[in-house]
Amino acid sequence: MAQILVHIHSGPEAPNKATLGCIVALTAAKGGHDVTVFFAADGVHLLSADHTASVVGQGTGALADHIPALKEAGATFKVSGMSAKARGYDESLLAGHPAEFAMPDTLIALSLAADSVLCY
DSSP states (O other): OOEEEEEEOOOTTSHHHHHHHHHHHHHHHHTTOEEEEEEOGGGGGGGSHHHHHHOEETTTEEHHHHHHHHHHTTOEEEEEHHHHHHTTOOGGGGTTSSEEEEOHHHHHHHHHHOSEEEEO
């Protein structure tokens, strides 16, 4: 199967884009593809419990459903450490997620290794 990178840089202020990115990643993971979701910029807010519980897209579902489903489907998460720090998050943001902080060089490496890169 293919390696799919979904780069989500939209946050709670763009619930349709944020949830669309998650549902596309979930569809790929359920299809047996190797999926990595890279959360950057305002997208790091999506892993915060407050935002996960409140973000719902029009026709794209609830983030509270997508994040656990992505974990269950075997997707891995990379979170921009610089974006998280700039928005006041620490290691606790990663708790309960198949996630680790990553730097821009990781995003580049993942992009080059992926068969497909999708950005939201």
